[in-house]
Amino acid sequence: MSASKQAPIEILMHPFNRFFKTSASGGLVLLACTAIAMVWANSPWSASYSQFREVPLSLGFADQTLSLSLKHWVNDGVMAVFFFVVGLEIKRELLVGELSTARKALLPIVAAIGGMLAPAALYLVFNSGTPHAAGWGVPITTDIAFALGILSLFGRRVPVSLKVFLTAVAIADDMSAVLVIALFYTANLSLSQLGLGLALLALMAAANALGVRKPLVYLLLGVGAWLLFFHSGVHATVSGVIAAMAIPARSKSSSKDFLTRCCSILEEYQALLSADRGSMLESKRQPILLQTLRETCRDAETPLQSIEAVLHPWVAFLVMPLFALVNAGVALPADMAQALAQPVNLGILCGLMLGKPLGVCLAAAVMMSTGLAPRPEGVTWRHMLGAGCLAGIGFTMSIFIAELAFSDQAVKDSAKIGILGGSFVSAVLGWLVLRGAPEIDSQVES
Numbered sequence: 001m002s003a004s005k006q007a008p009i010e011i012l013m014h015p016f017n018r019f020f021k022t023s024a025s026g027g028l029v030l031l032a033c034t035a036i037a038m039v040w041a042n043s044p045w046s047a048s049y050s051q052f053r054e055v056p057l058s059l060g061f062a063d064q065t066l067s068l069s070l071k072h073w074v075n076d077g078v079m080a081v082f083f084f085v086v087g088l089e090i091k092r093e094l095l096v097g098e099l100s101t102a103r104k105a106l107l108p109i110v111a112a113i114g115g116m117l118a119p120a121a122l123y124l125v126f127n128s129g130t131p132h133a134a135g136w137g138v139p140i141t142t143d144i145a146f147a148l149g150i151l152s153l154f155g156r157r158v159p160v161s162l163k164v165f166l167t168a169v170a171i172a173d174d175m176s177a178v179l180v181i182a183l184f185y186t187a188n189l190s191l192s193q194l195g196l197g198l199a200l201l202a203l204m205a206a207a208n209a210l211g212v213r214k215p216l217v218y219l220l221l222g223v224g225a226w227l228l229f230f231h232s233g234v235h236a237t238v239s240g241v242i243a244a245m246a247i248p249a250r251s252k253s254s255s256k257d258f259l260t261r262c263c264s265i266l267e268e269y270q271a272l273l274s275a276d277r278g279s280m281l282e283s284k285r286q287p288i289l290l291q292t293l294r295e296t297c298r299d300a301e302t303p304l305q306s307i308e309a310v311l312h313p314w315v316a317f318l319v320m321p322l323f324a325l326v327n328a329g330v331a332l333p334a335d336m337a338q339a340l341a342q343p344v345n346l347g348i349l350c351g352l353m354l355g356k357p358l359g360v361c362l363a364a365a366v367m368m369s370t371g372l373a374p375r376p377e378g379v380t381w382r383h384m385l386g387a388g389c390l391a392g393i394g395f396t397m398s399i400f401i402a403e404l405a406f407s408d409q410a411v412k413d414s415a416k417i418g419i420l421g422g423s424f425v426s427a428v429l430g431w432l433v434l435r436g437a438p439e440i441d442s443q444v445e446s
Contacts (some may be wrong), residue, residue, distance in 0.1 A: 026316030041329030087244025108168030114363025119355030139351025197228030352422030357388030392426030
């Protein structure tokens, strides 16, 4: 068999591997799980959907067990992995990305703040003074996966700078959303448990400062911090974002050292092959060289990048779809118009569809007209309006906050109708605004 010939299993798996590597594939799986949940919740087997969400699961040792329903495990436990990856993305952007300098960060941060204040204000127009006023946090968030997934479909009709801008806005939005969850959706605070949790997170930071790079150390401390946060009253997923900030972002060896070591290893390996020392199974030195090469590659990677690369597929294809499957199933009312006319849904719909583009665009306009921040290169106001509309896709984060904001399950389900409707309309508006944009000349883009 020639070296270039593919094994049968590789040929069989090629379509699946190609699908999972596309940027939109995670969003497609998320949409599929959302559709399954909606159909299941509105089918003759809707009772089994409720039973599925409430399946009790226990985890622990001996008498020390934690028993929660599947829905609570997903929302409080599995979603901590999602927030951990969000934290890794935030840290990367703060260190080397679009939030790394004041000049780069000013426009997207102010735009994100505007894109949070306007939806919250519109929500309160309909719900201020009512028992549901706490839901003001529902329409303030952006689902970065969906927003960027739709933006990527336009190809050359949008400049790269617009994708960078929307990414930075969504990251700044995530930072603010985590603060909102920690400050406004926390009940029955236990300072002792919270203090112990913060102490474990401080140990993670200390391990980073000491040069500890073993993932197991951070895993054990992170799980302990999550458990303490869970019992403290602060939502446990907040610990995921904070824990991400303690993950090392420095490589063990420099790029120059990496190149020198690799060249030395490969030269010796080539010498062994030239000497015809037999097959890999017969050689004692070749496996040692390959192991050394693997260690050299690991030393050149930053733990932040390697962990993010490992976890990202799990979040895209398991965590978020599972969250949608457990939370998106809502029994649709017979009179949809009346349901959408409820103050909670009116606030969410107006917040996502109108508040997001209004807040993002107005905040960006103020920054650019006053000269405090430059307009991203190649970005027109049409592009900016389209990005603002796409920022109105709340979906995952909005559903997550709705679960925290409302105690009545009927109100939660009603709010999810508004979230799904508002996110869908926002996606359509963004598509309509951007699809007519002219293609960008390749020379200008480069």
